[in-house]
Amino acid sequence: MKAYEIINYLENYFPLELQMDFDCCGLQIGNRNKEIKKVYIALNADNETLQACIEQDCQMLITHHPFLLEKIKNMDVNEHQGYFISLAMRHDIVVYSLHTCLDRGKNGISMNDWLVNQLGVHGIECYDHYEVGKKAILNQPMEGNTFIKKVKETFHLEHVKYSKNTNKTIEKIAICGGSAADDLEILADQVDCYITGDSKYRHAKYAIDHDCLLIDPGHHLEVIFEKELQKLLDNLPIDTQIHESKDYFNYE
Structure with a gap:
């Protein structure tokens, strides 16, 4: 081609x-x-x-x-x-x-559609006028610490950081891969948990003050792009290979 x-x-x-x-x-x-x-x-x-x-x-x-x-x-x-x-x-x-x-995509194919669907949800919709971030309802509500473990297992993460207000039931969630921690200000009253990367100290305070669990799995969460794009390209008469990229950061 x-x-x-x-x-x-x-x-x-x-x-x-x-x-x-x-x-x-x-x-x-x-x-x-x-x-x-x-x-x-x-x-x-x-x-x-x-x-x-x-x-x-x-x-x-x-x-x-x-x-x-x-x-x-x-x-x-x-x-x-x-x-x-x-x-x-x-x-x-x-x-x-x-x-x-x-990231925006269309017809239910985008970065955050890929991410949120991994978590077992329904009722997916955009939460911002840019039509990038997604919010949804978990098929099975769960306690905060249990949901943190699910996020780690689902995305094969050894480490995440999260706000300390974990003692709550998580049902409504939102997610935005990459760096979108400021969106917490429009989401804190809409969802029980928000997942995004590159959060700062002030974001954790805001999450606690507004009783919204913040989970930061890092910007590298977007690596889902590699396998999902490969699936799209499988329809074409070409060979593909993915890099299986590693995070730019090391964690200890």
Whole structure:
């Protein structure tokens, strides 16, 4: 297949016009007319994933986080940005990213639809006007500490941080992968628990003050992108491989 055919297929699910104003989704580097036999799927567009793409004889790297989201200051090949660009161009790799257009999605296919459905819920709906975050009702309500364990088991997490108000029943939940802790202010009176990454000390205080359990599994929760996008691409006559990305942080 040509790269543009894969791109058109994906943009039927995740149109670029859905991306946020700050974002830079779509083609990052490369030739739309490149013949693609094998696609490499990774959460992040970085030198590690690009090198792996090349080593696995893939012609296209598809990521969630865009390479061009970070402002490019120069093309020095001794710096990480210049090195990434020169390596991609030298090996004729097409680099393409779906970020907030995939976070929004449509027809029940999006980052947070993928995440919330893993938890056994019904009544899924968007909680914000951007149509990114999701709220839903657990099929089986449970005590706070039990739900924390369920989140860890479901998403294969060794560590999460959470507010200390765990002594409550969790039935209504909300989730937003990535970094959306400020949404707690619009959710605290609507749900029993909110799950998102990159929370700060003040967010935990707010959660406790408003009796809403806050669970922070980290930004890396979005790694679900890799397997779910692979499922979508299974409909195309190409081979795919996922990176199985690890968190940028280590935890002890």
